[in-house]
Structure formats: structure tokens, C-alpha cells
Amino acid sequence: MLIFLVLLPVSLCDLYSYHVPNCFIVGGLALSLYRNMSLYGMTGLWHFAWNGLIPIVVCFIFYLLHFFGAGDIKLFSIISSYYNFKFCFRVMIFSLVIGALFSIVKMIHKRNVYDRFRYFLNYVENIRAGKMPKVYYDRIVCGDDGVIPFTICISAAVILCLKVCPVL
Secondary structure, three states: OOOHHHHHHHHHHHHHHOOOOHHHHHHHHHHHHHHHHHHHOOHHHHHHHHHHHHHHHHHHHHHHOOOOOHHHHHHHHHHHHHOOHHHHHHHHHHHHHHHHHHHHHHHHHHOOHHHHHHHHHHHHHHHHOOOOOOOOOOHHHHOOOOOOOHHHHHHHHHHHHHHHOOOO
16 A cells, blocks of 8 residues: 555645656665565566566557556556556546546636637547647647646556556
């Protein structure tokens, strides 16, 4: 449960600044490495490295399209290396569902549901027409209306996964 020493401050930073400081990522990776070495001895280094690398590879395309931020992917890497990739994959699925609900609530609150769906449909239409846009959403250009602090969704998904489908 020490993982929450990372999840809580990361979520708060993301909530207030849409940024995840690397000092928390380094701390989370150190915590994960310590846990793996304690559980598995020297082979824990292999568990740590392998499980930490998989989410980076899996999520990289989403980062390039700006669906995920770098901090989100690093947090998935910490979760995967702390537990395992099977658990992290469940967290990914749950966090996407929670993120979708969070986004809907934010769109209703901001009263921009129609604009956001029109933006998304335009993006899909451009892809279908062969005009591959560089990114889905650029916060610097478009502002914060289409952005959510996704690490909160990830943290909520970890809690949910630990309750619903705990790590074996």
C-alpha cells in the first residue's frame, strides 16, 4: 500500500497544474525497485525493469497523439513495476472508463458537450479522409477545456482494482 505515497501527491499536482513532477516519479520507481528486490532478491531487478517497460511501450502511441501525458505513462510504469503488468492493464482499462465519466462530467459542467463531440468527430473524419492530424488535442493551443487530470482517474482505478480484482 506504499504506492499511495506516490499516487496521492501525483494526483494533487496533476489536479492543480496538469503536470506530474519527476521527483515523484523517481520516488515511485525507487519504491517499486525496493519492493521488487525485497520480494524477489536479485531477480526483482528483472521484474522491476520488465514490468516497468511494458506500459511505456504499450502507451507510447497514445503519448504521441497527446491522449496521455508523459506523467500518466510514467505512473502506469510505476504501477506495473510495483505490482505486475496484468494488474496494470486492469488499471488502464478501469482508468479509461473513469476518465470517460470524468470527461462527461467536465463537459456538462463547462457546457461544451456539443463542441467537444464535434471536435472529436472532426478528428475522426480527418483520419478517415487520410489527413492524419499531428495530435488529438494540444492544451497549449486549445486550453484546458478538453483536458482532465488523468492521474486522478489512474489513482481511482488502482483503488477500484485492489478492491475488485486484487493482486495475487
